[in-house]
Amino acid sequence: MAMNIGKDLVAASATxxxxxxxxxxxxxxxxxxxxxxxxxxxKLRWTDGMLYPVLHRLERNGYIEASWGRSEAGRRxxxxxxxxxxxxxxxxxxxxxxxxxxxxxxxxxxxxxxxWQGV
Amino acid sequence: MNVTxxxxxxxxxxxxxxxxxYLRRRQAxxxxxxxxxxxxxxxxxxxxxxxxxxxxxxxLVAVKRIGDLDTLSREFAREYSDRLWKQLVVSPExxxxxxxxxxxxVAVALAIASAVAIKLPExxxxxxxxxxxxxxxYVRNFSLFVLPLLAGYFAWKxxxxxxxxxxxxxxxxxxxxxxNIFPFDGRGHTLILAAIHLPIALWLAxxxxxxxxxxxxxxxxxxxVRFSGEWFIYYILIALGGGVLMAFTMFIFQAIGFDAEELVxxxxxPCGVVGAVIISAWLVEAKKSVxxxxxxxLTRLFTPLFTVVLFAFLATMVWTGSAINVEREVLIGFDxxxxxxxxxxxxxxxxxxxxxxxxxFDVLQxxxxxxxxxxxxxxxxxxxxxxxxFGFSPNKVAALGENLVLLVNLGWSTVLYTRFLAGxxxxxxxxxxxxxxxxxxAVWAWVVVLVFPPLFGYR
Numbered sequence: 046m047a048m049n050i051g052k053d054l055v056a057a058s059a060t061x062x063x064x065x066x067x068x069x070x071x072x073x074x075x076x077x078x079x080x081x082x083x084x085x086x087x088k089l090r091w092t093d094g095m096l097y098p099v100l101h102r103l104e105r106n107g108y109i110e111a112s113w114g115r116s117e118a119g120r121r122x123x124x125x126x127x128x129x130x131x132x133x134x135x136x137x138x139x140x141x142x143x144x145x146x147x148x149x150x151x152x153x154x155x156x157x158x159x160x161w162q163g164v
Numbered sequence: 165m166n167v168t169x170x171x172x173x174x175x176x177x178x179x180x181x182x183x184x185x186y187l188r189r190r191q192a193x194x195x196x197x198x199x200x201x202x203x204x205x206x207x208x209x210x211x212x213x214x215x216x217x218x219x220x221x222x223x224l225v226a227v228k229r230i231g232d233l234d235t236l237s238r239e240f241a242r243e244y245s246d247r248l249w250k251q252l253v254v255s256p257e258x259x260x261x262x263x264x265x266x267x268x269x270v271a272v273a274l275a276i277a278s279a280v281a282i283k284l285p286e287x288x289x290x291x292x293x294x295x296x297x298x299x300x301x302y303v304r305n306f307s308l309f310v311l312p313l314l315a316g317y318f319a320w321k322x323x324x325x326x327x328x329x330x331x332x333x334x335x336x337x338x339x340x341x342x343x344n345i346f347p348f349d350g351r352g353h354t355l356i357l358a359a360i361h362l363p364i365a366l367w368l369a370x371x372x373x374x375x376x377x378x379x380x381x382x383x384x385x386x387x388x389v390r391f392s393g394e395w396f397i398y399y400i401l402i403a404l405g406g407g408v409l410m411a412f413t414m415f416i417f418q419a420i421g422f423d424a425e426e427l428v429x430x431x432x433x434p435c436g437v438v439g440a441v442i443i444s445a446w447l448v449e450a451k452k453s454v455x456x457x458x459x460x461x462l463t464r465l466f467t468p469l470f471t472v473v474l475f476a477f478l479a480t481m482v483w484t485g486s487a488i489n490v491e492r493e494v495l496i497g498f499d500x501x502x503x504x505x506x507x508x509x510x511x512x513x514x515x516x517x518x519x520x521x522x523x524x525f526d527v528l529q530x531x532x533x534x535x536x537x538x539x540x541x542x543x544x545x546x547x548x549x550x551x552x553x554f555g556f557s558p559n560k561v562a563a564l565g566e567n568l569v570l571l572v573n574l575g576w577s578t579v580l581y582t583r584f585l586a587g588x589x590x591x592x593x594x595x596x597x598x599x600x601x602x603x604x605x606a607v608w609a610w611v612v613v614l615v616f617p618p619l620f621g622y623r
Contacts, residue, residue, distance in 0.1 A: 092229070
């Protein structure tokens with residue numbers, strides 16, 4: 046099914062998604078993008094460049110930390126990893142998304158089965 | 165590897181080089197960011213080539229995926245507000261925007277309002293030209309004609325919410341009440357001290373409006389520091405221009421036998437002085453990129469010069485063995501010295517990219533701060549001796565308090581700067597120290613405005 050996830054939703058999910066991917070271990074921009082498209086089965090597409098302002102904001106607020114390393118080909122590459130603060134933020138974001146998800150599930154369900162509302 | 169592969173590799177490198185150069189021209193995207201994005205681009209190309217695309221196809225797809233560079237640099241500028249103020253980056257939308265025009269109208273209207281405000285009391289018999297002792301009305305209130313309007317301008321522009329507006333009103337109401345209710349002795353020092361400190365105290369209230377009421381935000385505070393510096397430069401430029409304008413006005417009217425001095429002194433000058441406060445603020449907001457290069461130039465120019473002067477002073481003092489001649493003005497003079505040094509430090513902090521490594525100029529900056537501290541320590545020692553001998557007066561206590569406030573700031577800045585140069589701390593810690601210290605200046609200014617008069621019996 047061809048589906049485009051709306052701009053706002055993509056923006057809102059960027060932070061938890063990046064944090065969650067970094068929870069899996071240290072990573073860098075390109076690999077994060079690859080992981081996103083892998084996880085979403087290609088449904089969630091970012092303009093690649095837009096990831097970097099997000100990463101930098103998270104870094105500046107101390108949720109992730111960065112260091113320069115080398116790629117296999119020997120290029121300079123910036124690696125990111127999650128900090129303790131980031132783990133806490135991820136947890137709180139997870140709770141929030143869970144709440145949103147549960148709310149939506151409830152209302153999807155009653156939308157599909159309107160007669161059940163009074164039960 | 166055959167010949168075609170060779171050529172296609174060179175063209176790919178050329179394309180990437182062009183792309184990099186194009187990206188480098190955007191001020192919001194710094195060198196390190198370009199390196200990071202380039203790594204991304206190359207990884208992407210590599211992946212696509214592995215999947216069977218040719219080099220130039222892969223390059224095109226990869227560039228397209230990274231995204232439109234205008235949007236990208238706008239996004240970077242938004243993320244780094246310290247880069248955003250270099251607004252050249254954010255390529256302007258075509259033509260003058262209606263918002264920009266609206267803002268210009270508001271700014272000009274407020275400037276006119278401040279001019280009206282400063283002339284209005286004359287209708288009620290308060291005269292600017294009257295000696296201070298007779299009517300202290302203008303002395304008491306002069307900062308209250310324009311700063312509330314300036315705060316209002318930012319409250320409007322940043323859409324400060326209702327609670328924020330109430331918080332914002334409190335210092336202004338307090339100031340109006342304090343300076344007008346206190347039974348000042350017209351010849352006393354506390355009145356003058358309060359009048360001098362009130363603009364400083366209220367400037368921080370303007371700052372509250374400038375950062376949109378979000379006081380906890382370190383970056384916005386830094387923006388306000390930057391704004392203050394730019395505002396100062398604009399104000400000086402406008403004042404110089406205004407001076408030339410007034411001189412010419414008087415000169416040409418004199419040529420036709422009409423004395424315009426009275427008109428200039430009682431209308432053009434006071435209205436210009438207050439109006440320019442708003443206009444400067446608006447110019448800084450609207451034309452950030454024009455002055456952007458001034459602060460670095462000024463610091464680069466004057467930091468070495470001041471350092472040389474201070475060293476020459478210390479050396480002369482040691483060489484001749486002459487002590488500082490303690491007069492009342494001396495302490496104020498040394499306070500001003502610290503203010504200038506702090507100003508240079510703030511300019512250089514605000515103009516510096518916090519991510520770049522320590523350089524020669526940082527060492528020079530540190531030397532300047534240290535030499536200022538040494539000079540000040542000598543002065544302070546002489547003055548403390550003097551006070552313990554002759555007792556306290558409001559002027560001395562105010563000057564001494566200021567000295568301590570500045571000394572603490574510069575002292576800890578020295579420690580942080582040294583640690584930064586030694587590689588033990590980031591430059592951001594120095595920035596944070598400065599922004600965290602801002603309320604201290606406000607508190608001290610308010611103490612002089614509100615506590616000193618009753619403390620010293622309004623004399």
